[in-house]
Amino acid sequence: WDAYMTSYQSYLTDPDLLTVSAVIDASNCSLGGGGYPEIVNATGGVVLDLCGDWAADIDDLGATTVSSVDELQLTQPAAEGTIDVTIAGSAASGWTYDPAANAISFDPPLGEGTTVTVDYAVLSTCE
Secondary structure (H helix, E strand, O other): OHHHHHHHHOOOOOHHHOOOOEEEOOOOOOOOOOOHHHHHHHHOOOEEEOOOOHHHHHHHHHHHHOOOEEEEEOOOOEOOOOOEEEEOOEEOOOEEEEOOOOEEEEEEEEOOOOOEEEEOOEOOOOO
């Protein structure tokens, strides 16, 4: 499980953002793989028992999956001074640009379902 966790984390700008949850055989009602509880516990996820009434716990799974966002990674380097951030169509405040991370940070974090648009000129790499 540790190798999988490391592999999954390599796709994220911040490895601490990884949360793994699992719907597994927690009551040993059938055969299955191992390591799931360990990776779930290591990443703060939720374990639901496949053989139990896990429909009652689906809210916990949803709450773990959807969380606030405090950083957006840009797809290309931005030319500073050209960044325009809007939230739900209105000019946004409370954000900063980190050129080293090529990311925009929000304070306070964005809530669930927030629509954000970021327009910017791409930083020229020509010399």
